[in-house]
Amino acid sequence: MTAQTPPVTGKEVRLARYVTDQPSKDDFETVEAETAAPADGHVLVHNRYLQVTAVMRDLMTEDPGLPMMPAYKVGERPWGGAIGVVVASADPSLAVGDTVQHMDGWTEYSTGPAAQYFKVDPSWYPGLEYFLNQGITAYHGMADVAEVGEGDVVFVSNAAGGVGSLAGQIAKARGAKRVIGSAGSAEKVAYLTEKLGYDAAFNYKDGPVVDQLRELAPDGIDVFFDLVGGEQFEAAVQVAAQGARMALGGTVSAQTGDAQGAFPRLDIMAGIIRQIVIKPFSTYHTPEQIQAWNQHFSQWLQEGKIVLPYTVVEGGVEAVPEALIGLLRGAYKGNVLVKIS
Numbered sequence: 289m290t291a292q293t294p295p296v297t298g299k300e301v302r303l304a305r306y307v308t309d310q311p312s313k314d315d316f317e318t319v320e321a322e323t324a325a326p327a328d329g330h331v332l333v334h335n336r337y338l339q340v341t342a343v344m345r346d347l348m349t350e351d352p353g354l355p356m357m358p359a360y361k362v363g364e365r366p367w368g369g370a371i372g373v374v375v376a377s378a379d380p381s382l383a384v385g386d387t388v389q390h391m392d393g394w395t396e397y398s399t400g401p402a403a404q405y406f407k408v409d410p411s412w413y414p415g416l417e418y419f420l421n422q423g424i425t426a427y428h429g430m431a432d433v434a435e436v437g438e439g440d441v442v443f444v445s446n447a448a449g450g451v452g453s454l455a456g457q458i459a460k461a462r463g464a465k466r467v468i469g470s471a472g473s474a475e476k477v478a479y480l481t482e483k484l485g486y487d488a489a490f491n492y493k494d495g496p497v498v499d500q501l502r503e504l505a506p507d508g509i510d511v512f513f514d515l516v517g518g519e520q521f522e523a524a525v526q527v528a529a530q531g532a533r534m535a536l537g538g539t540v541s542a543q544t545g546d547a548q549g550a551f552p553r554l555d556i557m558a559g560i561i562r563q564i565v566i567k568p569f570s571t572y573h574t575p576e577q578i579q580a581w582n583q584h585f586s587q588w589l590q591e592g593k594i595v596l597p598y599t600v601v602e603g604g605v606e607a608v609p610e611a612l613i614g615l616l617r618g619a620y621k622g623n624v625l626v627k628i629s
């Protein structure tokens with residue numbers, strides 16, 4: 289699509305009502321909205337890609353209670369990571385044609401203070417899609433929280449998802465001896481071992497997780513990176529090696545309808561005997577975390593030690609609800625993006 293001179297008219301998606309269970313298309317509405325020429329100090333951006341993530345489901349509930357993450361409001365367009373190109377600027381820091389990353393993505397056109405749009409150089413990565421990924425969480429969780437390193441046997445739950453598909457590769461790049469992943473289909477299990485360098489993988493729907501994990505890690509796991517909760521957490525405790533570290537990053541099973549997923553049972557005696565270290569964590573995308581990930585991501589890409597797994601959903605901004613519903617259902621692999629224009 290060719291950029292127009294402002295004012296511009298474009299589509300945006302708004303939240304039509306709060307979600308109590310799983311989102312449906314009726315929870316959203318797509319509207320045409322006019323965006324005026326940018327005010328002094330502001331820019332107008334034509335979006336290219338929006339990133340869709342599991343936490344968006346929580347933000348659609350009335351009181352998500354997530355620190356640092358403003359809840360979505362009925363009647364307004366939700367926020368979300370995006371990349372686009374400046375088409376009009378009233379601020380000297382950004383020029384027409386600059387590529388910018390920002391958090392106002394559920395819309396074709398975004399406008400606001402220039403300081404909220406971070407200029408990037410498209411030549412840093414093979415494509416604009418590479419700027420939108422969950423690597424900061426994956427890197428912080430693996431490197432800083434779990435402190436994964438040489439010789440570790442690692443288990444990643446939800447290993448083919450946005451965070452998990454990078455977490456396993458990060459563990460390998462940092463010298464882990466064996467990385468095991470779980471996913472919800474035979475196709476995803478094959479993807480983990482054939483494309484993402486996992487040493488072994490299993491389908492958590494095929495039988496008790498504890499049995500499948502024990503078979504693949506007979507000497508126990510040293511590191512657990514959990515994005516699921518529930519049965520997968522309970523199994524990891526049973527299969528933990530002495531002094532195992534557990535970085536708990538998410539409970540996607542609860543986000544997709546298993547109310548008990550966020551409340552797994554903890555075998556305290558197993559934890560005491562094996563002196564398991566359990567560390568729940570949140571990433572706040574501090575400058576240090578962003579820098580650490582970007583530096584390692586570029587280096588590992590150049591060295592061929594990492595790939596960025598992602599799925600692009602076509603269909604413009606009106607495809608965002610469908611993409612979020614599909615993501616929660618397990619329809620995609622890796623980081624999920626919607627191509628806006």
Ligand SMILES: NC(=O)c1ccc[n+]([C@@H]2O[C@H](COP(=O)([O-])OP(=O)(O)OC[C@H]3O[C@@H](n4cnc5c(N)ncnc54)[C@H](OP(=O)(O)O)[C@@H]3O)[C@@H](O)[C@H]2O)c1
Pocket residue numbers: 340341342343422425446447448449450451452470471472473476515516536537538539540541542543544546569570571572615616617618619620621622624
């Ligand atoms: N702590 C932090 O700072 C932080 C930051 C970012 C994200 N997170 C959290 O990390 C988790 C992963 O986020 P994401 O955006 O990368 O999501 P995601 O992996 O893209 O989530 C979608 C995947 O979840 C899996 N899934 C759905 N229901 C499941 C269930 N009952 N059991 C196991 N897997 C299930 C599906 O894969 P299968 O087909 O394999 O089932 C689906 O493809 C989320 O809980 C998110 O809130 C935390």
